[in-house]
Amino acid sequence: MHSVVVENLRKQYKENVAVDDASFKVNEGETFGLIGPDGSGKTSIFRMLATLLVPDGGEAHVCGWDVVKNYKEIRKSVGYMPGTFSLYQDLTVEENLHFFATIFNTTITENYSLIKDIYVQLEPFKNRRSGNLSGGMKQKLALCCALIHRPEVLFLDEPTTGVDTVSRKEFWEMLKKLKKEGITILVSTPYMDEATLCERIGLIQKGRLLSIDPPQVIIEKYPKALYAIKSHNMIELLSALRELPLIGSVHSFGEHHHITIVDRTLTLLDIRATLEKELPYPFQIDKIEPSVEDCFIQLMEK
Numbered sequence: 372m373h374s375v376v377v378e379n380l381r382k383q384y385k386e387n388v389a390v391d392d393a394s395f396k397v398n399e400g401e402t403f404g405l406i407g408p409d410g411s412g413k414t415s416i417f418r419m420l421a422t423l424l425v426p427d428g429g430e431a432h433v434c435g436w437d438v439v440k441n442y443k444e445i446r447k448s449v450g451y452m453p454g455t456f457s458l459y460q461d462l463t464v465e466e467n468l469h470f471f472a473t474i475f476n477t478t479i480t481e482n483y484s485l486i487k488d489i490y491v492q493l494e495p496f497k498n499r500r501s502g503n504l505s506g507g508m509k510q511k512l513a514l515c516c517a518l519i520h521r522p523e524v525l526f527l528d529e530p531t532t533g534v535d536t537v538s539r540k541e542f543w544e545m546l547k548k549l550k551k552e553g554i555t556i557l558v559s560t561p562y563m564d565e566a567t568l569c570e571r572i573g574l575i576q577k578g579r580l581l582s583i584d585p586p587q588v589i590i591e592k593y594p595k596a597l598y599a600i601k602s603h604n605m606i607e608l609l610s611a612l613r614e615l616p617l618i619g620s621v622h623s624f625g626e627h628h629h630i631t632i633v634d635r636t637l638t639l640l641d642i643r644a645t646l647e648k649e650l651p652y653p654f655q656i657d658k659i660e661p662s663v664e665d666c667f668i669q670l671m672e673k
């Protein structure tokens with residue numbers, strides 16, 4: 372059974388096609404990630420699924436309900452945490468929670484077990500106005516408010532953007548616990564390292580889904596051998612590599628450049644020997660396993 376079914380979904384803002392024939396399914400109880408850079412259409416998809424934006428084409432169903440015809444039923448069944456903090460800044464933590472519980476005709480106590488682990492971290496600040504919370508605390512409060520009516524499906528649009536590394540880690544731990552409660556989670560992120568924390572991911576670029584698979588499968592499908600190379604002057608190295616006919620692609624990744632080689636038959640020893648002739652300075656090169664980000668770049672260049 373699928374909690375979310377998206378079929379040829381389309382959204383256009385004047386000439387700008389934000390979502391272009393997107394199709395994917397999210398299984399019941401699954402944690403599914405929409406991974407893509409800014410402007411790739413993630414928010415537009417979330418807003419259509421949360422029934423806040425009407426599609427221009429295609430269909431989408433959430434918990435079996437049609438996003439256009441059955442929007443009232445969907446709103447009762449889902450929790451939505453938008454990308455920007457959208458709680459009432461002038462209300463305290465506790466007041467915000469009460470407000471959202473009341474809207475959904477429930478109480479904090481009724482579903483306390485679901486939010487308990489998150490709320491205990493917020494409790495010391497329960498009388499603080501939400502506008503005065505730290506980024507990590509705002510994110511936790513927004514998650515509690517999205518969960519207060521015990522939704523079947525949780526939509527989290529870039530929940531970790533702009534949040535420090537520790538809070539990001541904590542947030543993913545919280546999602547693991549929610550998964551155990553049987554909640555289906557559709558989460559978006561521009562951080563490729565978070566992709567591996569999802570059961571399946573959809574890589575999205577310019578409103579189009581490039582690939583949908585478990586992260587490990589996406590990595591296994593990477594079609595080439597990949598190498599990481601570094602030297603004392605990385606800028607000079609980058610320019611030199613771009614000029615070499617041997618090199619298929621080159622991209623900077625932190626301390627290294629990741630390269631592929633045109634001739635697939637060459638071994639690491641062959642490549643090292645060829646580069647030693649071409650580069651007049653010491654360098655270090657190793658064969659590596661691609662990351663989701665490498666896969667994303669490769670799919671974009673196809």
Ligand SMILES: Nc1ncnc2c1ncn2[C@@H]1O[C@H](COP(=O)(O)OP(=O)(O)OP(=O)(O)O)[C@@H](O)[C@H]1O
Binds near residue numbers: 388454
């Ligand atoms: N209301 C709007 N009017 C016009 N263009 C829009 C509107 N909302 C989004 N867009 C454009 O649609 C495209 C997809 O935007 P969307 O916000 O869905 O992507 P995103 O992946 O969530 O990116 P971001 O993280 O930057 O919000 C972008 O080019 C964006 O500029």
